[in-house]
Amino acid sequence: MTAKRTMTLNLTDAEMRVLDELSARKDITKTAVLRQALRLYQTIDARVEKGEKLLFENDATKEKAELMLL
Template sequence: MSAVPPDISVRLNAAEYEVLQELARFHDMTETGVMRQALRLYQMVHVHAMRGERVAFLDESGAVIASRPMMATMSD
């Protein structure tokens, strides 16, 4: 039998909460769904950062718009 994960609370400032609401509306998701998706994305970024890889943003043609080394440690 699996342990039941605890419920958590996240305190956001007004600007962060507004972004959360906008993303939820835009993607037709719950705020909890947005937070879960963000956590999965952050986990993926973390795994690649620990490998010393870079993150890049591409335009429609595949050309690099911006490229940055991923930091192994990130803070607020």
């Protein structure tokens, strides 16, 4: 198992509620939610940096919407 470090995180009530809700809905710990968020953010950022776009497609209508990352 890879060694891990501990950090203190300051979140607002709203952020904490979202973290709790995601943790329950995704069936993973709050730490796992944050680690997953970091992975996804890094992956998306790396692809956007290479000039790619992040698009969401509605499965039913096939309508596409681009998520703008600044």
